[in-house]
Amino acid sequence: MRPLLAFTGSRGDAQPGILLARALRERGHDVTLALAPNLVSFAHDHGIPAVPFGCDTADLLVAQRTDRRFTSHDPRARLRALFDLQRRGVPEQLHDLRALAPGHDLVVAGMAGEEVAESVARAHGLPFAAVHFFPIQPNTAVPVAPVRWTDRLPGFVHRWGWSLLARARAAALAPVLPSGPPPARAATASSGASTEGGVTARIQAYDPRLFPGVRQQMPGPFTGFLTDVDGFLTGVAGFASHTPAATAAGAGAGDLDSWLDAGTAPIYVGFGSMDVGDPAAFVAMVREVCARRGRRLLLATGWATIDPGFEDAVAIVGQVDHARVLPRCVVAVHHGGAGTTAAALRAGVPQVICSVQADQPYWGQALQRLGLAATIPAKKLTAERLDALLDQVSRPDVVGRAASWAAGFPTDGVERAADAVEALLGSPDAPELLHSAGRQL
Secondary structure, X not given: OOEEXXXXXXXXXXXXXXXXXXXXXXXXXXXXXXXXXXXXHHHHHOOOOOEEOOOOHHXXXXXXXXXXHHHOOOHHHHXXXXXXXXXXXXXXXXXXXXXXXXXXXXXEEOOOOHHHHHHHHHHOOOOEEEEEOOOOOXXXXXXXXXXXXXXXXXXXXXXXXXXXXXHHHHHHHHHHOXXXXXXXXXXXXXXXXXXXXXXXXXXXXXXXXXXXXOOOOOOOOEOOOOOOOOOOOOOXXXXXXXXXXXXXXXXXXXXXXXXXXXXXXXXXXXXXXXXOOOHHHHHHHHHHHHHHHOOOEEEEOOOOOOOOEEOOOEEEEOOOOHHHHHHHOOEEXXXXXXXXXXXXXXXXXOEEEEEOOOOHHHHHXXXXXXXXXXXXXXXXXXXXXXXXXXHHHOOHHHHHHHHHXXXXXXXXXXHHHHHHHHOOOOOOOHHHHXXXXXXXX
């Protein structure tokens, strides 16, 4: 089998694609992994060949932050900025994937760039699978707006809202995508359905228990999170950033292990590729809060330009092996990306989710409803508010619930997703095989 895996976006978007490529390669498949140009070296450094497609996502994030229309008082200007952002990089992705697709048996994509990859698969008559890290398709179970008061709205309002968002995205992409069937996120077909491009599937790569009721409504299969269970993508090399925007950690795994061994369990803070505003002010703020609470601080800088270093009470590194490090922390403060959220759930630590964009506020609200986290938009974060949120998640009941979730956390999501991909190769039993891949979690 020759699958083409196309995973654009930030590191959090790319990492599941790298893990899936690794699993398929280990099963003997000839995998082409396509990533955003700035993340190709990240895959190569861990022994997974990759090719670039589309635009540098670090550049796209900078462009988004510097577009003043997003802060305009004119709603029409903000809407135009949003539509432009949706289209940014799409022509380049389309051009590159069209060149890569010939000779492959199927196409698999993440949520970012999903519509582009599906249009290419359709044009070549190939099966297609989208790996969804969040329940993005129309449903009545997940509130359409990630705020508490929407819990009181009837389910049909949520379904209508998700459908409206799908139509808006389709409208934004229409000028730069070839015409064809409705975009993937608006589709409601069951898993294994046939389309003009062959069999298609939406692999739900998250734990449906976090969104009660969603399993009965979403096409599958459900595989659980695609987590890095053995630290394959972090290790020693993972302590250095793989983006030009960030400073390398300059410290190995042994340095961090020694620091962790030398004192009490720290508070973990990490925002991945998200913007933390003024880095110096951010570091000063989290230092102040941790010192006030008598806790050590472990800060993973991600893509932020923050100098690394070790002190008795503070360790600042580039990236960490979540699977190895988070179980040694008392709480995880982060942006709410699906990968970091899953890692903290698996580690059994309470979370403070400071969301920035995309699906992050939904994860914050979902975990807060279940008593596993507290949440706040990152732009509203202050030392006083962070201190109060840490008080909330330090309660014994929250700590106990987090530990219980960790005990039942499924760790075979990558293998299940690989099962689902293998099931797509034109077999008449594809629907049954897909269902088997997503067996009850």
